[in-house]
Amino acid sequence: MDELEIRGLRPGEEAEMDALLAREGLRRDPWLDYAAGIFDGGTLVAAGGCAGSTLRCLAVDRSRRGEGLLSSLVRHLIEVQCRRGNFHLFLYTKGSAAPQFRDLGFHEIARDGQRAVFLENRRQGFSDYLRTLQTETPPDPAAPVGAVVMNANPFTLGHQYLVEQASAACGTLHLFVVSEDLSVFPAEDRLALVKAGTAHLPNVVCHQTGSYLISRATFPSYFLADDDAAALAQARLDGAVFARIAQALGVTVRFLGTEPTSRVTALYNQALEEVLPPAGVACRILPRRELEGTPISASSVRQALKDGDWALAERLVPPSTAAYLHSEKGQLVAARLRTAGQVIHH
Amino acid sequence: MEIKHGAMAGTLESSDIMVTILPNPDGIQIDLTSSVEQYYGDSIRATMHRTLEALGVSSARIEAVDHGALDCTIQARLTTAVRRASREEVAK
Structure with missing residues (x-):
């Protein structure tokens, strides 16, 4: 099996990430404060980033689905967030991708039909918030x-x-x-x-x-x-x-x-x-x-x-x-x- | 051991469990997401409670994402998370 490398993007590699995101119908948020990718040899096969306490712009190359790349990438980003002291994390994604994130420990807060789903990594996060409001x-x-x-x-x-x-x-x-x-x-x-x-x-x-x-x-x-x-x-x-x-x-x-x-x-x-x-x-x-x-x-x-x-x-x-x-x-x-x-x- | 700050251990790979531990004002709270919840959810939670007791942790909030980890893996990941969370300085 080829050696895959997960690491932060280096200057000049953003264009590769943009191309990968574009193939998946996504665009890179202008305010990412960290971006990472999975490289196979010199090729970027998955990418994603962080902005504040959110994970954003996650994409896996179409031809590399089903290899668990998304979970490795998400794990890497969670670790980066934990080092910054961010343990309560959020992400939003297309409705069709939500079940994959559910497997990675992200729970649905709300959705705009199939267009967008808003998720958090705390099972009781939103219900705790609602309880606080009621209290x-x-x-x-x-x-x-x-x-x-x-x-x-x-x-x-x-x-x-x-x-x-x-x-x-x-x-x-x-x-x-x-x-x-x-x-x-x-x-x-x-x-x-x-x-x-x-x-x-x-x-x-x-x-x-x-x-x-x-x-x-x-x-x-x-x-x-x-x-x-x-x-x-x-x-x-x-x-x-x-x-x-x-x-x-x-x-x-x-x-x-x-x-x-x-x-x-x-x-x-x-x-x-x-x-x-x-x-x-x-x-x-x-x-x-x-x-x-x-x-x-x-x-x-x-x-x-x-x-x-x-x-x-x-x-x-x-x-x-x-x-x-x-x-x-x-x-x-x-x-x-x-x-x-x-x-x-x- | 006292949980002084947040920490995590483990991965999201198959047969592993990712454990995030945070300080909690009162008691142990475990929120588990597991691909085998229906069959092993209670057993995983029991293993975690036993491990915390053995480590002398009486207050913690735990978020765990399990993909079919064995008991020994659950203990190892949780123990690592607790040790990281009880260290004096936050690893930055």
């Missing part, structure tokens, strides 16, 4: 039960208005704050500001999205620019995950905010309007609150801070967020924004 919810929530998901980077008067409108229309409102720490305002602070800015609404229950909604695993193009088709596919899958959460919490309506300057938010809303109603969750798009004819968004707050326009920033946020912006932590974020490039959500 955080007071018993006998009043109907109708609604939900809002926000990154709140940072929490503005626009977010507050959206939550107030949604809260008034619901018996109970679940408010999910994105946990992924890829935004300029730290996740912990974003959550604290959401809680402070919604404390006057007794029917609002705050949750963290964990790795399951708008995370780097489900929806990387929310954080990193990518083409529309990729963003839409990921948004549909994110919607499928949300549908399962909605089912567990009895949510029947999801409120969405418009984000006129963000293309990816528009795609996201479009995908949710397709995916959620068939799953029994109505979508309600609420218009943005405006300040002097301009919609209030977190992007505009970040731009104001970048420009050093504190007066404008303060008019766009509730007092709790304003106090934070003036705190030591807030000043640090403002300093980072001043040196940042693009601060408007793509």
